[in-house]
Amino acid sequence: MGALQPIQLQVLAALLFALGLATVMARRNLFFVLMGVELMLNAANLSFLSWSRTMPGNVGLEGQLAPIFAIAVAAAEACVGLAMLLSVFRSRESLDTDAFDRMKE
């Protein structure tokens, strides 16, 4: 087993991102949409980290800073998202994204 190639981790991150995107688009339940979004964020984090780890040369720790911020933002966004989900559920009585086709209401 040679050194870790950058591409291998990037592919992993891309796969995770794709999974997350697929989840967002394919699932109708709002919770799963949020989970998909979280997955996408984490895939991006993974991508950053793996670059910092596998980039040739003396890259340093800059690549590990972005994920820290991203995680914090993801956490906040998750709260806000869940709060909005709750309020949407209250007005719509449903968590089906296909039911939300009227902006007015």
Add this chain to the structure above:
Amino acid sequence: MNLHLVLVAPLAAAFLTFFLSGRDTVSTLRASLFLALAVAGFTFPVLFAGTVATSVHTWFQLPVLGTDIRWGLASDGLSGWLLALTSVLVPAAILCSPRIVGDRIREFAAAAFLLQATLYGALLSVDLLQFFAFFEAMLLPATILVALFGGRDRRRAAMLFLVFSLAGSVPLFVAIWYLATVPVMSGRHVSLDLVSLQALVATLPPQVRLRLFAATALAFLVKIPAVPVHIWQADAYSEGPAPGSALLTGIMAKIGLYGFLRIAIPLFPQEAKANAGVFVVLGLATVLVGALLALRQREARRVLAFSSLSHLGLGLAAIFTFRPEAISGVILLMVAHGLSAAALFFLAGIAETWSGSRHVDDFGALARRAPLFSVLFAVAALASVGLPGTAGFVAEFLLLIALWKAFGLLVAAVAGTTVILSAAYTLRLVQKLLFGSSAERNPVALEFPAAAAWAVAPLLLALVFLGFQPGPVLKAARTDLLTRLPSAQALIVEDAPHVAGR
């Protein structure tokens, strides 16, 4: 003679109509009529002045390219007569409108004035983009007239009209865009006023010129209209309010012929000459199609619409003979047809209010019940048929001579069948409307509004007068060309006085 005043007058009139009362129809009618006559008063001096122009200055420049779009107003004999015709038809339309538009006279008058303003703009323009702006702007009040005041199927008719006209003028817009941008790329300064354009177009390669000519011609063909882009006309003229249709056929259709005379032919003389045969064929086809279809129509105004188609087709064919008789004849045709067709539409509209339907068979014996109406209708019909003694005859005669001289006897004979066919369909209409026995035993006399009589009678008197003294109109074709205003006159080659027998 301030042409800007002439252009602004109908705009001001349209603006002022909104101060009129929407409820008191009598005073609104009077005030609108007064405004219309005032505009006419402003317009007629233009006709008498012969050739007038304002100074031309740059309106705006296209950024980066530096193309000059000019603004200027100019009028010669051709536009002068069309201006005068417009200014006479608008008050007549307003006078004939009360029964048809009910209490919305204010809106009708405003639309009519807007139409008049855009027509004036188109007729007075000196620059191609300026002309195009007014040409397109014309569609708006015209569509409003049809869509707001018309009959049952008015929305569809208005939509058809609007889409057809816009589709027809898209190629023209592309042509203007081309002329404004492409020559600049090869390092020349372009300004879009018509006279400079003549010089510019001459330097373009032939295939490009041909395409530009085709694009320009298409827009005007849709306006006249000519076969095969004539489909919008019958619906628009029969669904719209009768006075509105009168304005559309009386003047708006003429802008098509005017466009050929002022723009398409002077800008592209060689292409026009080379392809004259195509347009003559189109024109003759329009004459025949219009006449044959008019024979089959069941609604009075549709007959009149196809009649217009037929008459203006003859004008189109004759323009492309490039003869002096043709140019004079076309101007006279435009004036004569404007007057007679408008009169017929006005009267047909009144008749429709009596019978409550547009169908030919529903009118019944109007000669007995409305004698003054019948007299006016008969005179207008005869003028439309081209009875000698009316201007229509002189116009038809000149156009037939031009066609004969340019293309031989057979072409003139084919065009001349309009003499027989126009009599056939017009008399059919006259007999359905005026003669026959009415269903009722004791027909009640119908009330023919005096206003309508006052509107139509001067038109007919003018037709008869011009029938005996067409001189002023015929001479209009020979007014000196402005350096600012091209005309198809330049193309005409006076033949050498022809020797006997050849």
Add this chain to the structure above:
Amino acid sequence: MTPQLWLLPALPFLGFLINGALALFGSRTEHGPSRGLSGFLGVLFPLATFILVVLAWQGLFLERDSILRLNHDLGLGLGIPPVKPFGQVLWTWIQTGELNVDFGFRFDELAGIMLLFITGIGTLIHLYSVGYMAHDRGFARFMAYMNLFLANMVVLVLGNGPLVTFMGWEGVGLCSYLLIGFWHHDASNGAAAKKAFLVNRAGDLGFLLGLFLLWQVLGTGTPLTYEAIANWFRDPAHAILLASAPVAALVTASTLLLLLGATGKSAQIPLLTWLPDAMAGPTPVSALIHAATMVTSGVFLLARLSDVFAHAPLTLEVVAWIGAGTAAWAAVTGLVQTDIKKILAYSTISQLGYMFLAAGVGAFDAGVFHVFTHAFFKGVLFLGAGSVIHALSGEQDVRRMGGLWRKLPLTFAAMFCGWYAIVGLPFGAGFWSKDLILEKVLLRGGPALYLVALATAVVTAVYMTRMMILVFWSKPRLSPEAASHLHESPLTMQIPMWVLGFGSLVAGFAWADPFHLDWFSRHMSESVGPAQALLGAGAGGGPSAILLESVGVVASLLGILVAVALHRSGKFRENSTGPLSMPARAWTLLFDGIHGVAGIWPVRILSWILDNIVQPLLVGMARVFGWCVEMAGGAARMAQTPRLRWNLGLSVLGLVALLILLARNIL
């Protein structure tokens, strides 16, 4: 003193305006406008015009009289000039390019002769109408239309060029339309009127096209006036030009087209179908327009342009055969008709054929002479027929008449004079004019044409005698209501009949060669003389005039005897009623059928095709275009979905596409 020729058409036109105004304003009232005023004015203006025409004749002799006086007073030996026509140009009408046409009038002998009987007989018929139409609601309107007709007829005859004539030409066509369809509550009258107008218009197109070609022959230097045309064609310098093949072909084509116009107005083959239908109009209309004046316009045109036609021998051949053929066909058709006015209508067509025949053999003056006499005897026949119809309260079928010579003696006397003239019995008007034509035809047309003309004369005598027998001399077959109301016509109707009846007997003496009375031919010599000289129209030569005239009388007597014999043997089916038999109807409607096949049905088919195939096709194409646009719009609209996931998906897709393009350096 400038001649005020414009008064001649202006006066009847003024009558039209006044009577028209009376009709318009009187239409509101219960009973209609005042008969007295309207009738008075209606007769006054034509009468004034007639007086002016008579006065105008003096103008022709002005120059001659002054020279004669000079010769007499001063003993000079100046040569006496011929009569000099005079004209009046009113204004420049059409001036553009090479075309320069003035609006003016010219009074010469041909116009003068025509105007004399047009206005004279016109006045008489206006007077007759006062009596005939007295009970009609539209009396003032009728007088107005008749006055307008007279004004247009004057313009036609008096015009100084073909275009002014054309204005009158179409004007009389219009008046014919208005008058045929006068009782417009009946749609069939309107149909007849429309037919007349359209057939006339077909001829008018020929007129215009022929005029174009004539202009081409003349060249731009020559104005389009009759004087200039005549001078040009008479100029010996142009003879060589006219003899050359291309110019001769042009002249032939031009004259053939002008002939088409003439046949339209004068109801000859091929444009004759309108005249019998025109009988739907009131009888004075038939008398004035369709017997005496409008239908003679074609012959007038031929005489006016005699110099042109003289240079087109082929066309003249065609004219002669058309005339002969029409005369023969119409005579046979008249034999099987049962409506008194239709009989007279076909008789008119037949006599017009004689006039064309005369012109065709180059005897234009004989043709115009027949116009002149025909106006009298056909006029009186029609007026008499009107009187009979009036007396019988509207009956027009000859099978329901009979024995009226006793009951309506005055009408009978007048019609007898007309019958005497038309049949060609000695010294009547028709005797002189028809035999003159027969003589000229034999001299210059050849035996074939002569025999056709002679045979037609026999048939003419047969059917006219048949009419007289069935109406007057046979046993009465009147319906009871008609018989009970039988009464002679009022004086206003009688006076014109007397005058015209008298004229039928004596008008022929205007040109009676054996008695050396040649007032008529002298005054025609200037207008048509040179053309006739060119065609070799000499007087004399051939069998003697007396012999030919005797042959003519024999033919007439033969016809009369045949008619009497047929009546005696009961062949006239006078006791039957109902429509014509099949062969009779087929023969009568022969030309209607030809028109239908050649003209009407193609137009109908073509317009049906346009209406049901081409138009829907074009509309369909526009619809297809609109449908495509709608489809495209619909497709584009899918991107604006309110569905959340779709929106998201499409955005992602777009982003991916953008990235790929960027990566590939396309953007």
